[in-house]
Amino acid sequence: MNLLELKDVTKQFGGLTAVDSLSLSMEKGEILGVIGPNGAGKSTAFNCIAGVFPPTKGEVIFDGQVINGQKPWDLCKKGLARTFQIVKPFASKSVLYNVTVGAFVNTSSRGEAEAKAIDVLKLLNFDDKKDAKSSDLTIADRKRLEIARALATAPRLLLLDEVMAGLRPAEVDEMVEIIRFLREQGVTILVIEHIMRAIMALSDRIVVIHFGKKIAEGTPETVASDENVIKAYLGD
Ligand code: ADP
Numbered sequence: 701m702n703l704l705e706l707k708d709v710t711k712q713f714g715g716l717t718a719v720d721s722l723s724l725s726m727e728k729g730e731i732l733g734v735i736g737p738n739g740a741g742k743s744t745a746f747n748c749i750a751g752v753f754p755p756t757k758g759e760v761i762f763d764g765q766v767i768n769g770q771k772p773w774d775l776c777k778k779g780l781a782r783t784f785q786i787v788k789p790f791a792s793k794s795v796l797y798n799v800t801v802g803a804f805v806n807t808s809s810r811g812e813a814e815a816k817a818i819d820v821l822k823l824l825n826f827d828d829k830k831d832a833k834s835s836d837l838t839i840a841d842r843k844r845l846e847i848a849r850a851l852a853t854a855p856r857l858l859l860l861d862e863v864m865a866g867l868r869p870a871e872v873d874e875m876v877e878i879i880r881f882l883r884e885q886g887v888t889i890l891v892i893e894h895i896m897r898a899i900m901a902l903s904d905r906i907v908v909i910h911f912g913k914k915i916a917e918g919t920p921e922t923v924a925s926d927e928n929v930i931k932a933y934l935g936d
């Protein structure tokens with residue numbers, strides 16, 4: 701059974717069709733990359749999955765259950781976690797505090813949540829920064845914090861929206877390693893990314909979106925040489 705399935709998902713904003721009858725599926729343990737030019741509808745599709753808003757039409761199915769209209773918090777409790785393209789941690793709070801907030805999804809005591817948070821920080825080699833104020837972190841470390849916070853909710857499916865935007869090449873490489881490592885921990889991962897090199901290196905499979913529609917799907921090699929994909933990017 702697929703862990704995630706989108707069936708003809710459409711999202712309209714007034715007269716604008718941002719996502720247009722999009723279907724895709726993800727197997728457990730897979731890293732699926734979603735790419736497409738700016739404004740293609742990637743974040744909108746992502747938001748339909750994460751429960752930010754329901755699709756106008758179609759079905760989002762997680763673990764065999766239609767989840768249209770369910771709220772992010774409830775989805776998170778079911779094992780579907782996300783990061784935000786614009787990183788919004790509690791800026792004045794410490795790294796540990798922020799990750800502990802994530803861990804509260806599945807725990808009820810502060811001590812337990814904090815212990816979980818420390819485990820996650822160790823896993824990401826980030827525990828040396830646990831007392832740092834979030835607003836003092838570099839962009840790369842804020843992205844890492846976002847991932848730590850999502851990971852603390854113990855997700856089965858992790859949605860990543862442009863976690864590599866604004867990173868230097870060496871930091872991109874490090875993020876690729878982190879994402880690979882998470883998959884080894886059993887997390888299924890949907891990656892939306894503009895940085896082609898990273899998504900090509902990471903993904904088992906790639907879905908390409910243009911004007912809200914899927915225009916190609918396949919292995920990184922297949923989509924990279926697809927005529928429609930090349931045209932979509934050259935026209936960007
Ligand atoms: P991508 O993430 O691929 O760059 P988006 O999903 O952010 O693209 O945007 C797809 C289209 O939907 C764009 O034309 C964008 O302006 C529009 N859009 C996105 N979010 C909203 C919103 N909340 N209200 C109105 N239009 C939106």
Ligand code: MG
Binds near residue numbers: 742743744785
């Ligand atoms: Mg986007």
